[in-house]
Amino acid sequence: MSINKIQEITSKNNARLTWEGCSILLDINDGERMVFERLTAGATLKVGNKKCSLQPLINCPFGSLFQVENGTDGPFLSRIFSTSEGSNDLQEEKESPTVYGSKDNRELMDNNTAQSLTGEDIDELRRKGASGVEIIEALITNSATFEKKTSFSQEKYRLKKQKKYSPRVLLRRPTARSICEAYFKKRPEQIGFLRMDALALLLSMASVTSHSDVLVVDMVGGLLTGAVAERLGGNGYVCNTYRGITPYPIDIVRMFNFGTEICERIVNSSLTELCATSNVTSVSSSQLEEACGTRSQSNEEGPSSSVPSLDMGEIMISSEDGDTDISPASLAVKPCKATKVGQKAPLDAIKSWRENGFSSLIIAAPQIDAWSMVKELLPLLSFSAPFAVYHQYQQPLALCMHNLQVGKMAIGLQISEPWLREYQVLPSRTHPHMQMSTSGGYILSGTRIFGSK
Amino acid sequence: MSINKIQEITSKNNARLTWEGCSILLDINDGERMVFERLTAGATLKVGNKKCSLQPLINCPFGSLFQVENGTDGPFLSRIFSTSEGSNDLQEEKESPTVYGSKDNRELMDNNTAQSLTGEDIDELRRKGASGVEIIEALITNSATFEKKTSFSQEKYRLKKQKKYSPRVLLRRPTARSICEAYFKKRPEQIGFLRMDALALLLSMASVTSHSDVLVVDMVGGLLTGAVAERLGGNGYVCNTYRGITPYPIDIVRMFNFGTEICERIVNSSLTELCATSNVTSVSSSQLEEACGTRSQSNEEGPSSSVPSLDMGEIMISSEDGDTDISPASLAVKPCKATKVGQKAPLDAIKSWRENGFSSLIIAAPQIDAWSMVKELLPLLSFSAPFAVYHQYQQPLALCMHNLQVGKMAIGLQISEPWLREYQVLPSRTHPHMQMSTSGGYILSGTRIFGSK
Amino acid sequence: MLSMELENKVSFKRCIREGDLVIVYERHDNMKAVKVCENGVLQNRFGVFKHSDWIGKPFGSKVFSNKGGFIYLLAPTAELWTLxxxxxxxxxxxxxxxFVIMYLEIIPGCLVLESGTGSGSLTTSLARAVAPTGHVYTFDFHDQRASSAREDFEKTGLSSLVTVGVRDIQGEGFPDEFIGQADSVFLDLPQPWLAIPSAGKMLKxxxxxxxxxxxxxxVQRSCETLKSCFTDIRTFEILLRSYEVRGERLESWENHAGGSLGSRKRRQRSTDGSNGVEASVSATIVARPSSEGRGHTGYLTFARLRCVI
Amino acid sequence: MLSMELENKVSFKRCIREGDLVIVYERHDNMKAVKVCENGVLQNRFGVFKHSDWIGKPFGSKVFSNKGGFIYLLAPTAELWTLxxxxxxxxxxxxxxxFVIMYLEIIPGCLVLESGTGSGSLTTSLARAVAPTGHVYTFDFHDQRASSAREDFEKTGLSSLVTVGVRDIQGEGFPDEFIGQADSVFLDLPQPWLAIPSAGKMLKxxxxxxxxxxxxxxVQRSCETLKSCFTDIRTFEILLRSYEVRGERLESWENHAGGSLGSRKRRQRSTDGSNGVEASVSATIVARPSSEGRGHTGYLTFARLRCVI
Structure with missing residues (x-):
């Protein structure tokens, strides 16, 4: 296959430039805030108490970096083409509370009296159109202690002020990875504490690939559904199932930049429909239609009308001008144009699943007992199909695994716990991050065998 | 306090030289075999199918290294005063299956046909009194592939042959740490998979120190009892309790070099005796004596007469002359002179515990439900006394912790899981060990509060 | 991998056929790949299994040997292949x-470069991820290794998605034809810093x-080199801890009337189904980390090409 | 630490007295040390607590504020002191x-050298371990820090077991009087390799x-230096993962009839005892790792002085 051929068929899903109407993830000051937006000419981003137009972001490559600058009409986003390496180092260094190697840190003590520039002075500078960089220079000039600091501390001071007076905005591509990481950082409870490495394992262990028909129970807001759909690339189906009359909300799916060909493959179907009987010939098509008709109605109350699960509220972690680098942080999403996702599954697809079974099963349902789901869903899988069940607690999975063993329903059973560690790699200062997420949850995986009920 | 004063009162427990009759831990070929021995003039160590006298080890510093050499009267142990650094590096490197950085490892393939010296040839050399080093040189000379190997592989080959033809014996001091590590490596099931870091945590979390009266349930063969006694240094008591009529065996205690002053502080007392009533004045001393009398008898069937829990059998891991460095390994202990440990607790001590409570509690009982023990033992502790319970599974501790919370019996409750990682630190080849013990078990710790039942 | 092609998809109806690659499952730690042929036999410690008995059975079936021993026949997946x-x-x-596939954002249609190919374990998963329209170009220094990998991809039905080249990527870099074409690049080389400048040129x-x-x-040296053209340089390590589940009969202390440690049978493993049901009544279901595990595999350093256009 | 001296030992009978150091426990993550004095008061978000109410109560007691809020009064231990x-x-x-105390085999009677003293967290445990007959000589470069540490050891009753010196161990090494006297040496210094040769001389x-x-x-540099006089050079890292326990009411899927995530109260924490008993009937007791934890503290490198005599 020639390279040109590949380029041609690369989906919009993998686009490298933004376009008007696309979904974007804005990373402000290196993770301080994470904001999902629909990129339109009229869209704005609130920085401090001012609003910046997002217009300059249209048709830029994902990965571009912007800086808030003060113009005559207020702040605007200006693209930066290179960043200093120094600040990158410091960025990472924020994790280390003490600098080993510095012989004497008595001089590091500092307090707010050292700065002679007042808040009013700074506002005045701003009104006069001073740029962020100019304000920072003024602050340094008026700091009584800056000269006494070590060069490391000086750089740290500069970075802190830069974040405040000249914030940087990184234009990130919304993908399963970036969306998962943003949620895990800011709103982990909304995605059942599903960390990106655990999500990655679910997809691998359930062998998700193009042309798969993946049965999912997604009670993590659509993150799982979106991640599966991303891997299908418009072939096969991700079928969300549920009990009762309302599918579970999957709003997060709308943060992905899925084209129509992918959206059409994200469907839902109630357990009742899927289970009617595995021998499809005994089900009259009118029965099927009736079943689906019910669902079609309930769908109206489903995801398309529900409000986004992330609100605009900012999580205040610390706003003091203290020694730490933690500042107000938020993860926010604005309602975006409803995309046609989460339709009911087509009749022929349901028919095919009843005849052939699903290729795999993934469950992420924080509040439901795992075994009560697995015992009903496993029979819907083809023989030899893999499955993976996520839970933040181990014990429900242990009980489920035990029942599967006893019932001889599956083989290759194991509970896995991913353990992820990030490192600071800097000259003479290499070590694992001092803080870490200690729990990546647990995954029960296995393979359905023939002859199991 | 002057240094001389300290030297004087340092116990035999901390002796730096061996003496006739002391207990020693022999580490053969860097952990290949671990053997506990009673060091007497007549004691021998089996190396291959020959026996070496341990006589040369008497009055040597712990930490001395010996090498098996061939003398006219058979093999003998000869002390080495320096080791080459190279082999030390290789020792650690055995963990790395591939050497990154080597550009081409096709030449590393090797097979047994490359060696022209036969087993008979080697035996012949031995009979002629060739030293281990000489045999190794002969093997190298007669190897068709040695010259083609990288210098790294050559060193590895040399080390492998050295282990076989000239084994090294390290004289280790038996302490809680070395005993625990030896057992964990060779017979983990006999100590309930209690890893040295978990044991260390138990002692810290239960705040074991001189003058403590520590209540323990030791169903890990005496390892816990010995470790506590080591920390008491002859002040306070470690009191082993049990249900029924027989104390649990604590043979491992005899591997420590405890003097009489420490041994006397290792006692046992049945739960019935300890619980009789917390108000000692209501118990007549005849009742007490009767209770203790019973115990005194049962003690005869207890640890002092039981056989050692480690046998002489060798665990064969791999004896092939393959690419790996793993060779026959064993952990063995010979019955040693019975020391007076594990006597019944003196009456006045029991009386004092009933009046004052124990200073802390440690439980390591792999087969018993944690809650069923804690609910009975916690009331025997002083108020504000800390406790620590080890188990290799988490769930029994979670249930126990839940019950303690609900019953408001203790505060500061937490389940901790130690995670221990060892590193290979070598120039350009630094990384965590490729294999690790993944489970250090779990520890439930907390503090008893006043007003709890 | 069967499921990637529509006509070969595993389903209730899809039965084992002559020429299929099946994964023979003895235990979770004992599996092997076998090509089914009419007259083939498989011999292991459980006896002799005739391939002819397998044909026509659904994947996931339990099949028996002449001695009554049994194995399961599974459809291959990338995960099973790795084992x-x-x-x-x-x-x-x-x-x-x-983690690599997720972090590199590899999805259908992507063009991915890899070096070295090694045993093709990652390559198999990369191919599955870019299917049906993407492609993986993988390079190995060793001619022999490249050939063996090609044979493997033929066997697993991935050859249309993977091209294996023989090339010293550390010395020569990736071929110029890929400049600006790659969605992602994966390096597993002894001296990755030598290949990083070329990798930067290949990336979109x-x-x-x-x-x-x-x-x-x-890692230290790679990070130093990455700084010139890359950003978001992050190093991770990921380990997986596996747990065994068993019904553990922990006695209440009251019922444990003395006796030494080894004197009675106290445990019942529930893994074997026959007594499992009974055990589950009174036993606590506990999970225990498998005692030995991989303590380290490697560090994964990721970096994003800095946008300068 | 109270329990180290016979007359101060905590017991059922030992009640809080004027002058005692008590650990005021609000929650497992909120504690402080307070010296009891007749007219003292403690004020926190739960109200005002009079020390005079504490005197005569056993350690481990729950005491109340003027507003009915409560705290627990605990006897100090080295572990609580660290918090x-x-x-x-x-x-x-x-x-x-x-791990350090265990690996260094520190037991009653040992002579231990430490540098730097820092906040005295380890020193406290070292002192507890060598009591009653051993001694810890600890050194810090900073005069002020050494003084503060001395005050702390006075407060915790350890001053007879610890001597704090002011000395630049990296520059000057340990004092000659300790040559060949130390059972163990602990270094927490920015450039430990500078102090290693001196440490080697001090050890038995x-x-x-x-x-x-x-x-x-x-670590890399220290290990290089250690090779000349030490053996059994081993580097470890130890982390502790803490778990919370709760009664989690996981619904059966059958009973979970639709509804969105946040619509109902589904969980009950069992930590608060009042409803805990009820919850335990139907809830599963689950343990969950505390979500954020220390991901790294430091590497511990151990080495044994090579025997040459």
Whole structure:
């Protein structure tokens, strides 16, 4: 296959430039805030108490970096083409509370009296159109202690002020990875504490690939559904199932930049429909239609009308001008144009699943007992199909695994716990991050065998 | 306090030289075999199918290294005063299956046909009194592939042959740490998979120190009892309790070099005796004596007469002359002179515990439900006394912790899981060990509060 | 991998046929890949299994030997393949593989560059991820290793998605034809810093690179080199801890009337189904970390090509 | 630490007295050390607590404020002290501390050298371990820090077991009077390799050294230096994962009839005892790792002085 051929068929899903109407993830000051937006000419981003137009972001490559600058009409986003390496180092260094190697840190003590520039002075500078960089220079000039600091501390001071007076905005591509990481950082409870490495394992262990028909129970807001759909690339189906009359909300799916060909493959179907009987010939098509008709109605109350699960509220972690680098942080999403996702599954697809079974099963349902789901869903899988069940607690999975063993329903059973560690790699200062997420949850995986009920 | 004063009162427990009759831990070929021995003039160590006298080890510093050499009267142990650094590096490197950085490892393939010296040839050399080093040189000379190997592989080959033809014996001091590590490596099931870091945590979390009266349930063969006694240094008591009529065996205690002053502080007392009533004045001393009398008898069937829990059998891991460095390994202990440990607790001590409570509690009982023990033992502790319970599974501790919370019996409750990682630190080849013990078990710790039942 | 092609998809109806690759499952730690042929036999410690008995049975079936021993026949997946492939080099396992695919954002249609190919463990998963329209170009220094990998991809039905080249990527870099074409680049090389400048040229804007190295010194040097053209340089380590589940009969202390440790049978493993049901009544279901595990595989360093256009 | 001296031992009968150091426990993550004095008061978010109410109560008692709020009064232990001491520097916590004491084989009667003293977190545990007949000589470069540490040891009743010296151990090494006298040496210095030769001289034969360093480069350099006089050079890292326990009411899927995530109250924490009993009937008791934890403290490198005599 020639390279040109590949380029041609690369989906919009993998686009490298933004376009008007696309979904974007804005990373402000290196993770301080994470904001999902629909990129339109009229869209704005609130920085401090001012609003910046997002217009300059249209048709830029994902990965571009912007800086808030003060113009005559207020702040605007200006693209930066290179960043200093120094600040990158410091960025990472924020994790280390003490600098080993510095012989004497008595001089590091500092307090707010050292700065002679007042808040009013700074506002005045701003009104006069001073740029962020100019304000920072003024602050340094008026700091009584800056000269006494070590060069490391000086750089740290500069970075802190830069974040405040000249914030940087990184234009990130919304993908399963970036969306998962943003949620895990800011709103982990909304995605059942599903960390990106655990999500990655679910997809691998359930062998998700193009042309798969993946049965999912997604009670993590659509993150799982979106991640599966991303891997299908418009072939096969991700079928969300549920009990009762309302599918579970999957709003997060709308943060992905899925084209129509992918959206059409994200469907839902109630357990009742899927289970009617595995021998499809005994089900009259009118029965099927009736079943689906019910669902079609309930769908109206489903995801398309529900409000986004992330609100605009900012999580205040610390706003003091203290020694730490933690500042107000938020993860926010604005309602975006409803995309046609989460339709009911087509009749022929349901028919095919009843005849052939699903290729795999993934469950992420924080509040439901795992075994009560697995015992009903496993029979819907083809023989030899893999499955993976996520839970933040181990014990429900242990009980489920035990029942599967006893019932001889599956083989290759194991509970896995991913353990992820990030490192600071800097000259003479290499070590694992001092803080870490200690729990990546647990995954029960296995393979359905023939002859199991 | 002057240094001389300290030297004087340092116990035999901390002796730096061996003496006739002391207990020693022999580490053969860097952990290949671990053997506990009673060091007497007549004691021998089996190396291959020959026996070496341990006589040369008497009055040597712990930490001395010996090498098996061939003398006219058979093999003998000869002390080495320096080791080459190279082999030390290789020792650690055995963990790395591939050497990154080597550009081409096709030449590393090797097979047994490359060696022209036969087993008979080697035996012949031995009979002629060739030293281990000489045999190794002969093997190298007669190897068709040695010259083609990288210098790294050559060193590895040399080390492998050295282990076989000239084994090294390290004289280790038996302490809680070395005993625990030896057992964990060779017979983990006999100590309930209690890893040295978990044991260390138990002692810290239960705040074991001189003058403590520590209540323990030791169903890990005496390892816990010995470790506590080591920390008491002859002040306070470690009191082993049990249900029924027989104390649990604590043979491992005899591997420590405890003097009489420490041994006397290792006692046992049945739960019935300890619980009789917390108000000692209501118990007549005849009742007490009767209770203790019973115990005194049962003690005869207890640890002092039981056989050692480690046998002489060798665990064969791999004896092939393959690419790996793993060779026959064993952990063995010979019955040693019975020391007076594990006597019944003196009456006045029991009386004092009933009046004052124990200073802390440690439980390591792999087969018993944690809650069923804690609910009975916690009331025997002083108020504000800390406790620590080890188990290799988490769930029994979670249930126990839940019950303690609900019953408001203790505060500061937490389940901790130690995670221990060892590193290979070598120039350009630094990384965590490729294999690790993944489970250090779990520890439930907390503090008893006043007003709890 | 069967499921990637529509006509070969595993389903209730899809039965084992002559020529299929099946994974023979003895135990979770004992599997092998077998090509089914009419007259073939498989012999193991459980006896002799005739392939002819397998044909026509659904995947996931239990089949018996002449001696009544049994095995399961599974459809191959990338994860199972990783457990059965022949190790020509140190391989990547599911934890690292899944994280790499996720972090590199590899999806259908992507063009991915890899070096070295090694035993093809990661390559198999890369191919599955770019299917049906993407492609993986993988390079190995060793001619022999490249050939063996090609044979493997033929066997697993991935050859249309993977091209294996023989090339010294550390010395020569990736071929110029890929400049600006790659969505992602993966390096597993002894001296990755030598290949990083070339990898940077191959990537599309915002494209992500991953370098896998066992030693921290390799990471340190790679990070130094990455700084000139890359950003978001992050190093991770991922490990997987596996748990066994068993019904453990923990006695209440009251019922444990003395006796030494080894005197009675106290445990019942529930893994074997026959007594499992009974055990589950009174036993506590406990999970225990498998006692030995991989303590380290390697460090994964990721970096995003800095946008300068 | 009370329990180390016979007359101060905590017991059922030992009640809080004027002048005692008590640990005021609000929650497992909120404690402080208070010296009891007749007219003292403690004020916190729960109200005002009069010390006079405490005197005569057993340690471990729950005491109430004027507003009905409550706290617990605990006897100090080395572990509790580590949680309440003032951080003048990065401190060591229980996982590292316990491992160091075990590995260095510190027992009653030992002579231990330490540098730097820092906030005295490890020193407190070292002192507890060598009591009653051993001694800890600890050195810090900073005069002020040494003084504060001395005050702390006075407060915790350890001053007879610890001597704090002011000395630049990296520059000058340990004092000659300790040559060949130390059972163990502990180093927590930015450039430990500078102090290693001196540490080697201080140790008795077979004595063990430990060096604590946060960065791997410090470890690499230390290990290089250690090779000349030490053997059994081993580097470890120890982390502690804490679990919370709760009664989690996981619904059966059958009973979970639709509804969105946040619509109902589904969980009950069992930590608060009032509804805990009820919850335990139908809830599953689950343990969950505390979500954020210490991901790294430092590397512990141990080495044994090579026997040459």
């Amino acid at each position: 059965v492939l022949s190790h020509r080099t140190q391989i990547l396992y599911v934890a690292d593989i899944s 804007e915002d494209g992500v690179l991953c370098s896998f190295s066992p030693c921290i010194e390799q | 309440v001491l003032s951080h003048r520097t990065q401190i060591l916590y229980v996982a590292d501390i316990s 034969e077979d004595g063990v050294l430990c060096s604590f360093s946060p960065c791997i480069e410090q």
